[in-house]
Amino acid sequence: MPNHVAFLALRRWGASVASGDRALTTCRAIVLPCFGGPQVLQVRDDSVLPELGGSDVLVRTHAVGVNPLDMRMREGYGRSLFEPLLPLVLGRDVSGEVTAVGSNVRHFRVGDQVFGALHPTATRGTYSDYAILGEEQLAPKPESLSHAEAAAIPFASLTAWRALRSTAKIKKGQKVLIMGGGGAVGLAGISLAKAAGCYVACTCGKRSMEKVKEAGAEEAVDYTAPDFKDQFRERFDVVLDTIGLPETEASGIDLLKRGGQYMTLQGQTVTYTDKYGLLAGGAAAAAALVQKQMQYGQSHGIEYWWPIMRTDAEGLEEICRLASDGRLKIPVGKTFPLESAAEAHHARDSKSVNGKVVLEVDGTI
Numbered sequence: 001m002p003n004h005v006a007f008l009a010l011r012r013w014g015a016s017v018a019s020g021d022r023a024l025t026t027c028r029a030i031v032l033p034c035f036g037g038p039q040v041l042q043v044r045d046d047s048v049l050p051e052l053g054g055s056d057v058l059v060r061t062h063a064v065g066v067n068p069l070d071m072r073m074r075e076g077y078g079r080s081l082f083e084p085l086l087p088l089v090l091g092r093d094v095s096g097e098v099t100a101v102g103s104n105v106r107h108f109r110v111g112d113q114v115f116g117a118l119h120p121t122a123t124r125g126t127y128s129d130y131a132i133l134g135e136e137q138l139a140p141k142p143e144s145l146s147h148a149e150a151a152a153i154p155f156a157s158l159t160a161w162r163a164l165r166s167t168a169k170i171k172k173g174q175k176v177l178i179m180g181g182g183g184a185v186g187l188a189g190i191s192l193a194k195a196a197g198c199y200v201a202c203t204c205g206k207r208s209m210e211k212v213k214e215a216g217a218e219e220a221v222d223y224t225a226p227d228f229k230d231q232f233r234e235r236f237d238v239v240l241d242t243i244g245l246p247e248t249e250a251s252g253i254d255l256l257k258r259g260g261q262y263m264t265l266q267g268q269t270v271t272y273t274d275k276y277g278l279l280a281g282g283a284a285a286a287a288a289l290v291q292k293q294m295q296y297g298q299s300h301g302i303e304y305w306w307p308i309m310r311t312d313a314e315g316l317e318e319i320c321r322l323a324s325d326g327r328l329k330i331p332v333g334k335t336f337p338l339e340s341a342a343e344a345h346h347a348r349d350s351k352s353v354n355g356k357v358v359l360e361v362d363g364t365i
C-alpha cells in the first residue's frame with residue numbers, strides 16, 4: 001500500500017462494506033481550492049473519502065481520462081452548483097481495481113478490474129488514488145485495453161450514447177452527421193452510429209482524417225475548408241454537433257432533412273444557472289430551449305435538443321462490448337502522472353496534444 005495513503009481510522013467500513021480490514025478515510029487527490037488556471041490545482045494527501053453507500057464501489061484508481069468538462073469546471077463552469085463545495089476533486093473517468101464494495105453490490109468483487117464514469121454533477125471526482133462510483137457506473141475493463149486506454153473511453157462515449165441512442169434513438173439505415181468527429185465524443189459517436197447500422201459522415205480537422213475513417217466514418221469533411229457544407233451531397237436524419245458554435249449550429253441545421261434531429265453538446269443550462277442561480281436559471285434555460293425548438297420547428301421542420309451526459313448501465317454495457325471487440329477506440333494522445341494534473345491541463349488548454357490526455361496513477365499501468 002503506498003505511503004501517501006492515510007489510514008486514519010481503525011473502524012471497518014462497517015457491515016455495509018466487504019473489504020480489507022482497515023477503513024480508508026483519506027487519500028491523495030488533486031484538489032481544486034478555487035476556480036482559475038491550471039496552476040490552482042493542488043496535490044493533497046488528506047482528501048476525505050466519503051463513506052461507501054450500499055450500492056457504491058471503491059476503486060483503486062490506475063488511470064483517469066481528462067475531459068473538457070474538467071477544464072471548464074476548473075475555470076468556474078457550474079459555479080452555481082460547485083462553488084459552495086470547494087475544494088473539489090475534479091475528474092469523471094476512471095479505470096482501476098475494485099478494493100471495496102457496498103452491501104448491495106452484486107456484480108463486482110474486490111480485485112475486479114473496472115472502468116466507468118461519474119455523472120457531470122458528481123461532487124467528488126476521480127483525480128484521486130481512490131474513487132467512489134455507483135455499481136451501475138462501472139463495467140469490467142476490456143482485457144485487451146490498458147488502464148490508460150480504458151480511462152479514455154467512458155465519459156465521452158456515454159455522452160455520445162446519450163445523444164444518439166437515448167435522445168435521437170438512431171436506427172439502422174439512417175444518415176448521421178457528427179460535427180467534431182475527431183474528438184473523443186465524435187469518435188465514440190461514429191462507432192456507436194456504425195454499430196447501430198447507420199451511414200456516418202463527419203466534420204473534422206486534417207489531423208483527424210485517418211482516425212475518423214478508422215472509426216468507420218464513410219465521409220469526412222475538413223471543417224476548415226470554406227465550402228465544407230457544400231461537400232455533403234445528401235441531407236441527414238440526425239446531426240450531433242459536439243462543437244456547438246453559432247456557425248456549426250447553422251450549418252448542422254441546414255444539413256438536416258425535414259423531420260431530422262439536431263443535437264448540440266453546448267446546451268445553455270449551466271450558463272443560465274451560473275448567471276441567474278439554480279432555480280431562475282433552470283427556468284430561463286428551459287424557456288430558451290423551448291424557444292429554439294419552436295423556432296427551428298417552424299423554419300426547418302426539425303427537432304432541436306441539448307443532450308447532457310448521463311451515466312447509463314445499458315449504454316456502458318454496449319460501450320464495453322464494442323471496446324472489447326476493438327470497434328470503439330479513443331486514442332490516447334499523451335499520459336501524465338496524476339500529480340502532474342496541472343501540466344496535463346496546460347497541455348489540453350494549449351491544444352498541443354492530438355488525442356485524449358490521461359492521468360496515470362503511480363506507474364500502475
Ligand SMILES: NC(=O)c1ccc[n+]([C@@H]2O[C@H](COP(=O)([O-])OP(=O)(O)OC[C@H]3O[C@@H](n4cnc5c(N)ncnc54)[C@H](OP(=O)(O)O)[C@@H]3O)[C@@H](O)[C@H]2O)c1
Binds near residue numbers: 067069120265
Ligand atoms: N453536453 C454534455 O454533457 C457534454 C459531455 C461531454 C463533452 N461535451 C462537450 O463536447 C465537446 C467535445 O468533447 P470531446 O471530449 O470530444 O473533446 P475533444 O476530445 O477535445 O475534441 C474536440 C475536437 O473538436 C474538434 N473541432 C474543433 N473545432 C471544430 C469545428 N469547428 N468543427 C469540427 N470539429 C472541430 C477538434 O478536432 P480536430 O482535432 O479534428 O481539429 C477536436 O479534436 C466539448 O466542448 C465538451 O465540453 C459536452
